[in-house]
Amino acid sequence: MNPVLKIILQRLALGLLTLFIVSIVIFTAVNMLPGDFAEAILGQGATPEAVDAIRRDLGLDQHPVARYLDWLAGAVQGDLGNSFAQANFASFVGADSGVRVTVAQQIAPRFANTMFLAGVTAAIAVPFAITLGILAALYRNSVFDKAANITTLTSISSPEFFLAYVLILFLAVLNPVLPSLSNIYADMGFGERLQKTLLPALTLTLVVTAHMMRMTRAAIINLLASPYIEMARLKGIKPMRVIVRHALPNALAPIINVIALNLAYLITGVVVVEVVFVYPGIGQLFVDSVKIRDIPVVQACCLIFAAAYILLNLTADILSILSNPRLRHKK
């Protein structure tokens, strides 16, 4: 078998195994959360009988292992269960309306929004960071290099909400070029959606650029002492070409890995920015669901986050392998 294909299949299998282990961890952790959905929703009216009834309705009275297996079986078939919060409780209301909102229905639009924001951010941040990194490596130890380092480090060190408000101040209040609210909805046109997403995307760009730029710079500079770079310089190749054509292809593996980590962060960790711009992403849904102990939604979100991390790291691994000619072309 093609060695690269073999490695990819091995990594995929490992990724699935990791996801399975993570699902156990998620289920255990979520079930160890203090509090209980029934008690939370009933509030003052939480009589033992009412609580029991709701728990029975939701299957919370069953053994955890049985519930886990049930959940896993569903998840494997793409059924992530029904949201607690959106359910009509037959035992409580008196009659089953027959309408159930599934977790998938609830998450899908939010997840699409999150992916859109992450996509826009990545489209801006990745080329920006890599270009900046290449220039910093080319003009290393110059004023430009230092300025780029200081600026990106400052932006990564500031709290996200602060960066968001600074951007709002300059781009929405003082110069009203972009909307400060990102209340996008389903049937909005692409252009308008993009415009409304731009400000949170810029905020996130400021957050993720530093990592990627500094790794690009470091990975390239690391190679500048190698004999083939000296050879390129002794062949009279222009400095920019030495970096882009001779150093960069050999520095890709670490850069790809850092990009993957930052993209994963964009999918899973942007709740603060979502809140500031009222962006209807998955982060807000996640936090709300934790607040009201809507266990199926919380579990599904966690699983999606884990899958995103695993998938992106997997992609990074595979791309790193493909960037190595020794593995692409056998002896």
Add this chain to the structure above:
Amino acid sequence: MTDTLVEMRDIRIEGRADETWMPIIKGVDLTLKKGEVLGLIGESGAGKSTLGLAAMGFCRDGVRIAGGSVSFDGIDLLAASAEQKRRLLGKRIAYVAQSAAASFNPAHKLIDQHVEAPVQHGVMARAESEQDGIELYRKLRLPNPDEIGFRYPHQVSGGQLQRAMTAMAMACRPDLIIFDEPTTALDVTTQIEVLASIRQIVEEFDTAAIYITHDLAVVAQMADRIKVLLRGDEVEEADTREMLSHPKQDYTKSLWAVREFQRPPKPPVAEDATPVVSVQGVTAAYGKIDVLHNVSFDIHEGRTVAVVGESGSGKSTTARVITGLLPPRMGGIELDGEALPPDYRQRSKDQLRQVQMIYQMADTALNPRKTVGEIVGRPVEFYMGLRGRKKRDRVAQLLDQIELPAGEFIDRLPSEMSGGQKQRIGIARALAAEPKFIICDEVTSALDQLVAEGILKLLARLQDELKLSYMFITHDLATVRSIADEVVVMKDGEVVEQGPKLDMFRPPHHAYTDLLLSSVPEMDPDWLTNLLAERGVDNLGDAAVDKMG
């Protein structure tokens, strides 16, 4: 127009060390005429490479030209801007590096790297340059010249890469090429092919060259004139034949003399003597592939067995089997007539103690964070159970044996010693176990000739004093000549010939032994020419194709 190409006057170069600038080249003059080949020779640290690069107007990071002048074809390289120099490099001045494997970019195909300079300097269009590259590959007798350029560097052998790099340097038909030890990393049989190629192409295009090497016999084949450097100073310069026949300075004479160290032959071993180490029918494999096939030889008390062969012939694998690092698939090792367990983990402490090793790279074989006292003290404590005062005394005694003053060296770190001193510490560490048998794995190949000779003499003295037996792994036949009692020649994991040294160096030989022996460069400047005539040029090309496998 004069016919002077490079003119360096009173050039002084400094290198940065701990916040101060230390002189590397202390005022050297160098003149090179068009089409002439100048050999630069000296030990490592003599400043050969630095001087060679300075002739291109180039300094490595942390090195600066502090004074003097460099002019190339009337252009003052020290006054030229970076852009002006860039336009000369690759186009009119080219460089061939020591390790082609490291100097080709692993991410690009050979031909893409070949055409880069001509295309970027606007000398040729890409298609034209590609065609020219293939022509050069053919001239340099690379196998499959039409196809080899479309491979990545890792898909091509070291000797072929070195020729491809020479072709790359020729791409713009430069006026000057700097060859920086282009054959040092190659086996002798491969070296010949590369030397012949370089000489042929330099002659054909009438290119001037500065040929840097530490190997006198090599430079004798390549250069019209030779300049000898010692610690940044010129020792002497003369035409090659004059220099070889009448060296004037003591230092040059001492370089010449190194090759003459020889031990007197020992009486033959008694018929019934039990060998200290006996390798018996060893077949060993990495994974599923056998790399050793039925290897057998004996090593007797107080004797040195040299194991020679090209890289990949199984020399070091044999050592790994003897030490128990690689249990053999078949056969075994006997120590004093008793079978040793195949895996070192099953051997007793005393069995482990008897077999010690000295490594090629003393740099990587010594822990950089431990002092000499700790490095040598560790086996003293582990095998001999000595501690405290007694341990320190024993270490001092060992340092005395390897001719390093204990008071000065016992608290030093490896980074505070020279290459030869580090190798001596490696020897002391092996001696600390008080072994019967020591495996010396290419122990002198990273060292300069004078230093290497010192190590060989030390090993010979220790052998006489302590009745040690050595297995001496090397690819350098000069070393074999000077220290071995018996020789084992290996090729592709098999022993092709073995016997007493004197027999081995006397014809008739096995065909492969003959190839090895005849490939060792000799000081005679006509050696390469005669050898090529003898073997026939076509033969050389065939040998290259054979190596492709």
